[in-house]
Amino acid sequence: MDSAEFHESVYNVVRQIPYGKVTSYGHVAKLIGMPRHSRHVGQALKFVSPDTIPPIPWQRVISSSGTISSRGPGTTGAQRQKEALEAEGVEVSEAGRVNFGVYGWFPDVGTVDIGVTLEDEANDDDDT
DNA sequence: ACAATGACCCTGT
DNA sequence: CACAGGGCCATTG
Numbered sequence: 001m002d003s004a005e006f007h008e009s010v011y012n013v014v015r016q017i018p019y020g021k022v023t024s025y026g027h028v029a030k031l032i033g034m035p036r037h038s039r040h041v042g043q044a045l046k047f048v049s050p051d052t053i054p055p056i057p058w059q060r061v062i063s064s065s066g067t068i069s070s071r072g073p074g075t076t077g078a079q080r081q082k083e084a085l086e087a088e089g090v091e092v093s094e095a096g097r098v099n100f101g102v103y104g105w106f107p108d109v110g111t112v113d114i115g116v117t118l119e120d121e122a123n124d125d126d127d128t
Numbered sequence: 129a130c131a132a133t134g135a136c137c138c139t140g141t
Numbered sequence: 142c143a144c145a146g147g148g149c150c151a152t153t154g
Contacts, residue, residue, distance in 0.1 A: 003151075006151095024137090029136085034150095036148090036150065037149085037151080039134060039137090039149075039151085040134090041136080042135035043135080043151075058135085061135080062135085064136075064137060069135045071135060072134095077135070078135080
């Protein structure tokens with residue numbers, strides 16, 4: 001799994017988050033089979049540009065605590081994310097928190113097409 | 129090779 | 142709920 005494939009998997013999963021729903025970095029990491037790489041999911045998402053086709057709804061990925069992660073003081077990323085979510089009907093509290101009980105999307109691992117053949121990676125024998 | 133960093137996560141106080 | 146500490150792991154200086 002290269003970083004390129006990692007990104008692909010992340011994008012594929014994120015694209016499948018239903019409109020008006022949100023999930024967490026950690027869950028995305030689990031879905032692509034790398035539960036320890038929650039931080040890198042965010043890293044992958046920051047490479048996303050609004051011009052990407054098909055579009056990647058990066059705003060639907062927040063922290064496991066249900067809050068929008070701050071990109072640091074002076075940045076507007078978190079603010080844009082909040083507005084983007086509200087634009088699709090997701091309620092975001094003033095503290096930047098979303099009610100997972102209502103808007104959470106946490107499908108079981110294996111029920112989501114990650115777009116990468118992880119199932120065939122064990123098949124490397126050279127049958128003649 | 130080492131140290132620091134990051135759109136994270138979990139547990140404990 | 143707020144805060145602190147430890148763990149995690151690829152990337153960057």
